Amino acid sequence: MDQTIRIGTRGSKLALWQAEFTREKLREAGYASELVIIKTTGDNTQHLNLSFDKIEGKGFFTKEIEDALLRGDVDMAVHSMKDMPTSSPDGLVLTAVSYREDPADWLLVRKESLEEGQRFQLKQNPIVGTSSARRKAQILDLRPDATLKDIRGNVPTRVDKLLQGEFDAIMLAAAGLSRLELDLSAVHVVKFDPREFIPAPAQGVLAYQACTEDKVIRKALQHLHHSDVSLVTNIERRILQLMEGGCQMPLGVYCEHDAAGNYHVWAAKADAWNAPVKKVRQSSSTSYLLAEKVAEELKK
Template sequence: MIIGTRGSRLALWQAHFVQAQLREQGIASELKIIKTQGDVVQHLTFDKLEGKGFFTKEIEDQLLAGNIDLAVHSLKDLPTTQPEGLTLAALSYRAAVEDVLIIHRDRAVPGQPFQLAGGARVGTSSARRKAQLLDLHPGLVTVDIRGNVPTRLEKARTGELDAVMLAAAGLERLELDLSDLLVIRLSPKEFVPAPGQGVMAIQTRVEALDIRRQLAPLHHLTVGECTNVERTVLNLMEGGCSMPLGVYCEQDQLNNYHVWAAYAPSYGAPVRRVQLSRSTRAGLAELVVEALSPIPSP
């Protein structure tokens, strides 16, 4: 099998992980690195890039053309609607789902929210993270940053920024040494992550039934159920990666579903927060969207 992937260190870690799982089933594979719009255009923030799927479209085009057999993506980068002819064959285990604030040790102020003083500069290009940061600490200044994980960390290390915000999953998968920095892990029930955060998605062609059968053992059912709720909320709100929306769903030991969501019309607006629990997924995403929607004026 030929596996399509982006060329960043994290993307390659994910592709090698899937490759190892295939090897355990006796399936040989090779990697093909594909540059996406998100990799090439580094001077624009996510909300300025055209359309959705700017980390996935070029890979999906190669998949549709038959040049690769499957693609490995971060689920949170994938648009909620699959291109015609493509399907998700499997979802990985879920790594740590939370966001992490990484602070230059000399800039930490104990006792302040996030241990950051008013006016502290925090690097993130995520509208969702900006919205929740400013909602919980209005005195912060958010700064757009792009680049891979080590590049972003360096901005905190050098003091160019007081702090940067990244996903815990990527930091753990890359096993980076953060001992020289102050690391604050944020509860996903308070600082709500992106839909699908911490999960890898394996995508292939609908018609490739044999490949789909071979990939089926890699699928994690509970992860699929929970992320389906999260991504359905995103889809119903007609949002993409640039929407200031966080949704996190987990299943307890009694098979009840619990959802936390946070949404702002823009990252300067107040954040509306919702927590709902149900014994079934049926209609759960719709209830979350209804609760997040503004109450009509009388």
């Protein structure tokens, strides 16, 4: 293929890491590519006072990139899969998914806010920064004494805000922290088990989107596809869809596919960020109707 593939991406450090990673994988498969940076609504500083539960999962970080794809300004898009609505716009399709980085959430605690004997060594009545309704609900479930405060900005900006003392602790996805290789030596890191503190559906996975009719790009993207990852993210995102999981709903879903071929799903849902959390666990030898069973349990 002579064409240089134009990759649509946001301009944050993490988005650029994701796009450069994708570019390298395409190069290994024999395809030339270039980055096209697109500003999304989620990058607009006017929205920095909005919490993510108002916006996430509604295409807040994806719409402008999808519009560019539909116009033909770019040939493909790379997204954080957890930011993707459960259905693509007409004319676009999710063509491939990446490997999965650590799907967990991490709690970063200021060393000045450490206190022995407290859960997570986090002092009493802490101020915890997160803009995710899902994380808020689950951290309150574990630490009801916490005061939750919205935090926005890219990953390094949030870590800086913690170090400057605006928060006692903040919550971030392990995937972003790992990919950016941030120096976390100045903070205490609590690494949650994704089976206990349930991540967002498809957390840690990149999604590659192309035009439905563009068979050349779709064929190229198959070189990047991890079918083992799509087996579990399909289930996680199907549950999100069945729960009509707009982002106002604090919903975590995590699925594993074991060596024996069995599926294991952990899910957590609250009616609001400050409401009780309901947890569900389901295992099955098949993916057939597994998402439906989990959703039914969550709705009870």
